[in-house]
Amino acid sequence: HDEEEEETDPHSKRFQQAIIDACHDAFGVIGVDVWLHDEEEGGFHHAPGGYYRNKNYRPKGYKENLALERIEDENCVNFVPPTKQIPGAGLAGYFWSQVGTTNRNFLGKERKDRNVWRDTAAIVNDP
Numbered sequence: 001h002d003e004e005e006e007e008t009d010p011h012s013k014r015f016q017q018a019i020i021d022a023c024h025d026a027f028g029v030i031g032v033d034v035w036l037h038d039e040e041e042g043g044f045h046h047a048p049g050g051y052y053r054n055k056n057y058r059p060k061g062y063k064e065n066l067a068l069e070r071i072e073d074e075n076c077v078n079f080v081p082p083t084k085q086i087p088g089a090g091l092a093g094y095f096w097s098q099v100g101t102t103n104r105n106f107l108g109k110e111r112k113d114r115n116v117w118r119d120t121a122a123i124v125n126d127p
Helices: 003-008 012-025 062-072 090-099 120-125
Strands: 031-037 044-053
Touching: 012 031, 012 044, 031 090, 044 062, 044 090
Parallel strands: none
Antiparallel strands: 031 044
């Protein structure tokens, strides 16, 4: 945690505790990742301190551990920091395009179901 950031934002500890509580108290949730929508620019940026993974979840496979290392370990050679996303791009932008504030998706087509389930592996692997 950045101590200076916590001093400037008195709500950061509560925010992080809410994320931890949501992760531990919701059945089947192993992690939480919060992105904020910038209404002026239309993009998304990662909320400071907005990522948490339940440490009881320990993937067994090499690929799964490598994937987590890439987003969790800043000292990892392959670390991928969160970058600004636009609607329709990246996980945050993709999910927003599917369940944004209107009843239309990013292609302008009317959605029939507000809850659209997708295979996240296919989304992540799509360049």
